[in-house]
Every structure is written in structure tokens, then in C-alpha cells.
Amino acid sequence: MTTATVTSPDAPSTSGLHWTPRLWGTLIVLCAAMFLDALDVSMVGVALPSIGSELHLSTSTLQWVVSGYVLGYGGLLLLGGRAADLLGRRRVFLVALTAFAVASLVGGLVDDGGLLIAARFLKGVSAAFTAPAGLSIITTTFAEGPARNRALSIYTTCGASGFSLGLVLSGLLTSVGWRWTFLMPVPVALLALAFAVRLLPRPTEQRAEGGYDVFGAITGTATVLLLVFTVTEAQGAGWLSLRTLGSLAVVIALAAAFLLIESRAAHPLVRLGIFRNGSVARANAVAFAMTGAYGGFQFVVTLYLQHLLGWSALQMALGLLPAGAFIALSAPFMGPIVDRFGTARLLPIGLLALVAAFALFLRLDEHSSYLTLVLPSMLLLGIGFALAFPSVNIAATDGVADEEQGLASGLVNTAIQVGTAVVLAGATAMITTGSAGGDSPQAQLDGYRPALAFVTAVALTGLLIAALGALLRRGGTSTPMPVPGYDEAPVAPTTARTEVLARH
Template identity: 60%
Template structure:
């Protein structure tokens, strides 16, 4: 059988250039994740300096999410059609410029605009970077190791962003905006030398502009509506109209894709149970964690009176565990398979969230908070790389950007949707003004239960996928093998010799 992949690397060897390429890609993902978390601690200082209201401050965070989540599908397909290297480097350069501008602006509106631009650029670097890895490193243990290191850098960036923001804000909030600029610029220069050029698509390239417009509008509308729903009200006319408009745009997008000559998303992907499970898993996995971090930040800072830096350090063990395990995770995934690791990661998270329900007004960090953080770190270490590997295994080279965009969209939109749900649950009892500390803590508990339930939903979905994979050989319409959720690298190689699926 002829492999559907025409990877530039045909031998299982790590060259200095390969390492350099991976470092550049990891740096970009590290910066994307860093930027998401680093701005949070700086918000009070930004508000005081620029005279922004609480609702305006929300858009410094939401503007990034809106650009990131709204344009990921377009970013992924653009990488396939325009060249992964070109899209990645241009977007990383835009990220550097927006970071520099964000650190010197004197207007809140301009700062929000730079945040949107940074989110937009991340919507192109993330799927392009992931697809560069999956088309540069051959499927199997080599790619698994590369993806494990890559996703670990993202998780580490998210954790370290909390620590950096606590330290940098002591000097000025502007440093939290400026820090990514020189790092991204160095990444662009190094990427020009190290990242292999993408082969041009054969034949005439067709661009699905109607599909791009409708899906981008749908994602922007959905994310905007979800972000605004807690403040506007879930049953308000604005929220209901927003959800209805997003649904209509999605329906129009599906109709466009069914007729398009070169669709932005091949809808046959959605008939792949493996792809559906991995995207639902990614949405619930990240959504539960972001909701948890939101509640814990309020609990530690507003209820217990911890400083921003102390709060960041409380989360640090999770990030440290992810970083320390990065070099070994690929080997573990090779041995046990992606599906088992995803299920195990969800199980760690469900237990960690459930343990945190025992917190009170005078918790002992080592006995109460630390065990949850370590379980969350262990869950990230094994599940997040496995989700990325499972999503991209067996996918043809010219569709790697597409599935990478889908996966990242699931992460971002899932995070926005579930965070909004958790926020609504926590604030259902009203504001904290006039309530006793115990009453405030009691209002956090339903949110923690909701977080645990979201993670449990992801556990059930992925466990059902594992069970189904054991019962029958998985045949995905998307892939060129019978790669199911439970196959190890060796089993997958054998399966690929027997089956070739083509649409």
C-alpha cells in the first residue's frame, strides 16, 4: 500500500534541523498559551492605568478569545492551501507586532484591538504549527514524541503565564504585553532558516470563500454570544438572537460545504467517530479546566486574600509536572495507545476536581489543594498530547491543517462555552457584596460540581470510544488506515497494511 503521507522525513532520526524546527513551533504555541493566561493577573493594573470599567476589562481577555476561536477553522484551511510555513511565519510576525503595539498604547480601545489581532494571528499559527509537525514527522513514535513535546510546551506556557504575570505586573502591566514580542520575532527569524518549505498543492487551487465567510461569521457570533451571555442574561433577547443567528450561519455553512468543489471542511470528517470523540473530548477537557481555574482564582484571591503571585505559585505544581514529564510521555503513549491515555487523563481530572470540593475557609495547601493540582498536571501530561495525536493520525497531508483547525476550535470554543456556564452557575446567587465568607464559598461549590460534571462527561464520551474500539476494528472515513482509538503505533502499522479508506 502507498502511504497517504509524503513526509519530508522518511527515517526515524532526529537531526539538528528537526530539533530546531520543533523548538520554533513549540515557542509559538508557548507564546499563544502564555498570552491567554498572562493578562489575567494584570487586569486590575490595566484598568487603573487606562481608566477602564470592569466590562471593558473583560474584553481584553474576550477579544483574544474571539479572534482565536472565531478564525481557527479558516486558519487551518489557509495553512493547507497557502502553505503551512508561509501562513505560520506571517501570522507569527503579526503576533510580534501586535504584542509590541499592545505594550505602548494609551487607549483601552486600542489595547482591546491589539488583543483581537493577537488572537487572530494565533488562530493561524496554532493549526499551521500542528500541521507542520504532522507533515514533517512520520506517523508513529517519532511524531508522538514531537507532539508530546509540542503540546507540553502549550500547557507549560499556560501555567508559566500566571507566574510571569505576577512577577511582571510588579513593575508594570505593559511588560506582560511586551514580553512575547522579541521572542516571537526571534521565532520568525529562526523559522525562516529551519522550517521546511511546504510543497505546493498539485493542480489548480480552489478557495471556498463562501464557506470561509459563513463559518468565520458563525464562530465569531457564537463566541461573542457566549462571552456576553453571563452579563446580558442567558434568556435575554440579545443572547437568544445571537444563538439563533449562529445556528442559521452554521446551517448555511453546511449547505455551502455540501456543494463546494473544494470545501473548507470535508463534512465526511464528521462521520468519523474517532474525530467526533476527540473533538468533544478536547472541548470538555479544556472547558472544565478553564472553569476550574476561574473559580480557584476567585477562591484564593478574593476569599482567602492570597496575592496574585501566591495564586500563580499555587497552580505551578501542575505546570511543573507537565514540563517534567514531557520527554517521557511520547514513549508511554506509544506503549498504551492514545485512547487509554485520554481516558486516564480525564479520570485524573475528575478525581482532582472532586477532591477540591472539600476546601474550606482555612485549607491546608499540602493536604487539600496540592493533591488536586498534581492530579490536574498528570491529566494534562497524558491526555492533551494524546488528543492531538489521535486527531491527526492517519489524516492525509493536505487535510492536516483542517483537522488541526477543528481541534483547536474545539479547545477554544469549548473553553469559552463551558467557562460561561460555570460563571453563570457561580453568579446565580448574586454578587458577593453583603454575604459572609461562608456564603461566598457555598456559591463556589455548585461551580466546582459543574466543572466536575463537565470532566465526567468527557470521561464518558472517551471511555465509550475506547469500548467501541475494542469491539470492532475502527474504520475512519477520514484516514488511510483502520486506526481506531485504541491502536498503538505497532498495531496501527499492521492495520495500515490491510486497509485503505478513500472518499
């Protein structure tokens, strides 16, 4: 189904760079939600010791304060993307943002560890619906080209800012009280919701055709949920334990069932032919590696600075500020930069900066200097995410038809969350194994260094994939050969067109 073009007297043209205040307001609302979604991935990190102490939570239980959010977020993103295409992006966004605000409030008020984890899980589920709905609203409102690149650069830079500023804000808020890390998003979410009701495009066009792929939704969601759960729990159960191996076997069986269902369903949850788009396939692989490596790196840095160097929460907030500040300040400039150089060039450069940031931290020791170790890594991290995060999101939705923008958005966000969970679990296992010799500074370093080498290798893999994409683009080959048995990909409109805010 090709989405019809609709015009109205007050419809802004997004094919140019002159945007109305209403259009800017819509983008700001979506950016606020994306910022909150990304912020919650990392914001509780510094607060964990205080949470565990007050609520009397063991270390194994405490990790679920983080993992519960990632589990809900990563496990339901595909369903969230498809729901946005079928039910209407505006409706899905508003309902999910309301649930996010309620869950944030509950998380900040409860005194029971189980309820806190449940609130975190609900927040993750809410984010799994707001993220693809918000991204697909942008990609169906702004014409493909300079206007869309500009909007996506601002939007994804806000997400990267939330991702990188999570530890900074966590440090600042924890110095006041850990509950503020949960309560702070509430007024922001409610304010965004109030403006969203007024500004978001209303559904005046036909939604994507197709029914509900119930079995695909069940097997797909179960696959991702169980995978995230397995890699998170493997740290405690053991990677070669019967429980972990059995769980991985079930994951493989569910994944096989999902692929079989999607290849035969009349209206699949994930049309497998979308991966015939080389840009989409590579962008998802790069997103997995990039954010997974950062998640593991962030965990190592938090432990190193707090446990070995004895930094306070406030010191961490100030010390890690340069990365987030650089990303936030670069937001207005990323659109023109992407237009000038293209995602195929910027993505490898951004990944190279991230690899350098992680590799530089391998020099850590008991007496590392902030100026020679932490600051250079934070600056490289800021440069890397400022260039790579917008580029990977643009590439992940490039050439995808309007009716499948929710699917494309859900896929890349799933890659981000699952990558974070998987690589974080691997890095945690290496820290646990390496530091088994005790709590001495040397024993801790023996755990941190292998974990840092691991995340650096993951980021390097992402760099190689991004570089391959750049070479293929330069050689004029951007799409892989057709996959037998997969349907042809719908053709997305590529010519300049007048888009309107009256979209869902």
C-alpha cells in the same frame, strides 16, 4: 490528492527515532509558537485588576481583555487551518507569527482600553493561523507512528505547559508591572521567527488541491465568532434575554447555512466526511470538554485565592507552579509513554485525573489549607494534562491525509477555544448568580461551589467520551458508520516512509 514523497541527500528520516539537529530545531521553533499561543489564553488573568485600575476599565469592559483573544483565536481557526493547506504552511506560519509579535508590542505600550482589546483580538487572530499551521507542519514532516507521536507529545506538552503556566507567569510579571505580561512574548516571538525563517520546511511539493470556499469561510467564521461573542455577553445581558436568545437563533441559522454549503461545495472549507473518522470526532468532543472545564476551573481558582484567601500575585504564581512544572518536566517522556500505552488508554486516565482535581476543589472553604486542597489539585491537574493533552491532539489528527492536516489541526484547536469560551461563560454566570447575596465569604463560596460542580460535570462528560473511545478501540471498532451524503475520507499514508524537511 495524495502528497508525493520527496527525498533528498540531506533529508532526515523521521520513521525512526534518530533526529538531526535541524529537525530538532524545527520542532523547537514550532513548540515556542505553540507555547506563546497557549500562554496568552491565561496569562493576563492575574493582571486584570491592575489593568482595570490603571486604564480605568469597568468589569464588563475588562473581561474583553481576555475574551478578545479567545474571540479572535476561536473564531478564525477553521479559516487558519484551511489557509495553511492552500497557501502553504510555512508562509502562513511566518506571517502570523510576525503579526503576533507586533500585536504583543502594541498591547504592552497602549494607554487606551479599546486599543488594548483590539491588540488582544489581533493576537488571537494571529494564533488562529500559527496553531493549525504549526501542527500540520509537524504531522506532515514526521511519519505516522512513533516518530509523529514523539513529536506531537513534545509539541502539545509545550502547549499544555503554556496553558497551565499562564497564571504563574502572570503573577510573577504582574508583581513587576502588568505591561510585562504583554511585552514578555515579543522577544520570544521574534527569536522564534528568526529561527523559523532558517529552519522551517520550504514548499517544494504541490499544495492541497481546491479553490476557496468563500461562502463557507464567511458562514463558518461568523458562526464561531457570534457563538463566542454570545456566550461571553450573556453573562451581562442575561441568558434568557431577548438579545441573547436572538443571537443564539442567528448562530443556529448560520451553522445550518454553513453545513448546507459544506455538504454541496466542490472544495469545502470543512469536508464534513472527516467526522466519519471516529478518532477525530471523539477527540474534538473531548478537547472541547477538557479545556473548557479547565478554563472555568482556572477562573474560579483565581477569584477564590485572590478575593477570599487574599493571595498576592506572587503567592499565586508560586502556589500554582506545581501543575505547570510537572507538565513541562514530563515533555521528554510523553512520546515513549504514548507509544507504549496508546492514546485510547492514556486519554481516559488523563481525564480521570482532571475530574479528580476539579472534584477535590469542591471542599474549598474560608480557611482551606494549601497542602490539603490546592497542592493535591495542582498535582492531579499536572498529571491529567500531561497525559491527556498530547493524546487528544494525536487522536485528532490520526488517520487524516496530509493535505487535510491543516483542517484537522484547525478543528481540534477550534474545539479547544470554543470550549474554553462556552464553559467559562457558564461558570461565570453561576458565580454571579450564586454570590448575588453579597460580598461575604459565604456568599462568595455559594457562587464558587456551583461553578466548580459545573466544570467537574463537563470534565466528566469528556471522560465518558474518552472511555467510549477506548472501549470501541478494544472491541475493534474505531470508525462510525458512514454518514449518507458525505464524501469518503481520503486515506492517509500509514506505512513507514522517508519524510523530509522540504515540506510546506
